[in-house]
Amino acid sequence: MSFNRPSLATLIDRIATDIASRLPGTGARLRRAMTTILGRAQAGAVHGLYGHQEWIAKQILVDTCDEDVLARHAAIWKVPRKAPVAANGPIQVAGDEGDVVPAGTSLTRGDGTEYTTDADATIVGGVATANVTATVAGVAGDAVANTALSFVAPIAGINANATVAAAGIGGGADVEDLEAWRARLLTRIQQPPKGGTSSDYLEWALSVSGVTRAWVYPQELGIGTITVRFVTDNAPGGLIPDVPTVTAVQDYIDSVRPVTADVTVVAPTASPLDLTIQLTPDTVAVRDAVTAELADLINREASPGGTILLSHINEAISIAAGETDHVLTVPAANVVEATGAMTTLGVITWA
Structure with missing residues (x-):
C-alpha cells in the first residue's frame, strides 16, 4: 500500500485533536491559545520532516534523484556524464609568402566566439590552412564554411581577416542534458554489457558527446561485421553528424569493442x-x-x-x-x- 504524505492542514488538525483529547478545556482550537500555537509549531516541524523523508526516498532511485545524487549513482555504474566538446576545424589565412601564423594565435568570430590555432601555419602561395579549436566547448563554436574570423592581435605580413574553410568548424557539443544522462544510466542498469551484443554498441555510441540517437546493424557488410549509424540532433549543422564526430565515435567504439569485431561507424544519408x-x-x-x-x-x-x-x-x-x-x-x-x-x-x- 502506498503512503500518502499528510498535508500541513491535516497535521495541524491531527495535533489539535490530540491535544484536545489529552488536555480538555485548554482551548486547543482557539486561535490565540498557547496550545494552538504550540500545536501549529509542531505541525510545521513534522511537515518539514515528512518533506525531508520524501526527498530522501527520491534520491534512492535513479529515475527520481537530483542532479548531484545522480552523479553518485552514475559513478557507481561507471556512466559518466558526457562532457562538452570544443569545436575544431580548418580556416584559410592569406598573407605574405613564408610568413607564419604561430600556434596559439587567437581569432574571434563576429559574435565574440574565440578560437586558437592548434599549430604553426606557414603561408605558401599567398595562403595557409590552419586548424583552430574553439576556446569554449559547446555547439556554439561550430561554424559553417566562409564564416569570417578576425585576428585578435595583428601579425606582420598576415591579413587581419580569415575565413572558415570548406570543411567547416564542427564537432562541438554541449554538456549532456540531465535527462539524457539519466536515461543512459537506466539503460546501463537494465541492459548490462554482454560482451558485444547490439545493445552494447548502442550504449557505446551514445556515450560519445553530441550523439543523441544511434542504430546498430549486425552483419550489414558481411559475416562478423557491425555497422553503427547515429545522429546529432542538437548540432547547429543538423542531425547528420560531421566527420570529426563520426571519427570520435569510431575511435571510442574501437577502444571498448571485442577485439574480433569488425565495426564500421558511418553517418546516415x-x-x-x-x-x-x-x-x-x-x-x-x-x-x-x-x-x-x-x-x-x-x-x-x-x-x-x-x-x-x-x-x-x-x-x-x-x-x-x-x-x-x-x-x-x-x-x-x-x-x-x-x-x-x-x-x-x-x-x-x-x-
Whole structure:
C-alpha cells in the first residue's frame, strides 16, 4: 500500500485533536491559545520532516534523484556524464609568402566566439590552412564554411581577416542534458554489457558527446561485421553528424569493442521528404502547426533504412492545431528508405 504524505492542514488538525483529547478545556482550537500555537509549531516541524523523508526516498532511485545524487549513482555504474566538446576545424589565412601564423594565435568570430590555432601555419602561395579549436566547448563554436574570423592581435605580413574553410568548424557539443544522462544510466542498469551484443554498441555510441540517437546493424557488410549509424540532433549543422564526430565515435567504439569485431561507424544519408498538402483552412498559423507536427513525427519515427507510414503522416497533419481537413497528394505511399538513408523533412508545397 502506498503512503500518502499528510498535508500541513491535516497535521495541524491531527495535533489539535490530540491535544484536545489529552488536555480538555485548554482551548486547543482557539486561535490565540498557547496550545494552538504550540500545536501549529509542531505541525510545521513534522511537515518539514515528512518533506525531508520524501526527498530522501527520491534520491534512492535513479529515475527520481537530483542532479548531484545522480552523479553518485552514475559513478557507481561507471556512466559518466558526457562532457562538452570544443569545436575544431580548418580556416584559410592569406598573407605574405613564408610568413607564419604561430600556434596559439587567437581569432574571434563576429559574435565574440574565440578560437586558437592548434599549430604553426606557414603561408605558401599567398595562403595557409590552419586548424583552430574553439576556446569554449559547446555547439556554439561550430561554424559553417566562409564564416569570417578576425585576428585578435595583428601579425606582420598576415591579413587581419580569415575565413572558415570548406570543411567547416564542427564537432562541438554541449554538456549532456540531465535527462539524457539519466536515461543512459537506466539503460546501463537494465541492459548490462554482454560482451558485444547490439545493445552494447548502442550504449557505446551514445556515450560519445553530441550523439543523441544511434542504430546498430549486425552483419550489414558481411559475416562478423557491425555497422553503427547515429545522429546529432542538437548540432547547429543538423542531425547528420560531421566527420570529426563520426571519427570520435569510431575511435571510442574501437577502444571498448571485442577485439574480433569488425565495426564500421558511418553517418546516415539525409533523404529529404517533400510533401504536397491541400490544407483547410489554409492559413499561416495552421501551416506552421502542420509543419511542426510533421517535424516531430519524422524525429520520432525516422531511422536509417526505416519506413515512415503514410497513415502516420496523415495523422500528424490531422492533429495539427486548427486543421479541419486536408488532402495529401505527395507522398502517395509509405516512405521506405534505402540502406543508410534517413528521412528528413523536405519542402512542403501547399496545394
